[in-house]
Amino acid sequence: MDSSALNSADLQRFIEQEKQKAMVNEMVAKLTDVCWDKCITGTPGSKFSSGETTCLTYCAQRYMDMSMMIMKRFQSMQ
Incomplete structure (x- = not known):
């Protein structure tokens, strides 16, 4: 494998990670x-x-x- 193909694979892996x-x-x-909008109804103090x-x-x-259920659903559709 030449260096340009290796660099391309490395670049693709980096892009996927990003x-x-x-x-x-x-x-x-x-x-x-x-969750903040749903659960914090007043002015927050130093502790919840x-x-x-x-x-x-x-x-x-x-x-x-x-989110996990939706991801699994999308994966099963592919």
């Missing part, structure tokens, strides 16, 4: 927006209340579960 990182960052930002903590935990878990 796409995955961007996707994770986007998902975390979306999760943060959705127990209700806010519980809400954030369940909201994040549901969001992650749904």
Whole structure:
């Protein structure tokens, strides 16, 4: 294999890794927006209340579960 083909493969791998990182960052930002708006109803203090903590935990878990379900569905369609 010549060096240009190797560099091309390395470049493709790098691009794929960067796409995955961007996707994770986007998902975390979306999760943060959705769960924050749903669970934090007042002005936050130095700590979350127990209700806010519980809400954030369940909201994040549901969001992650749904994201995994959607990803698996898309993978099965290909």
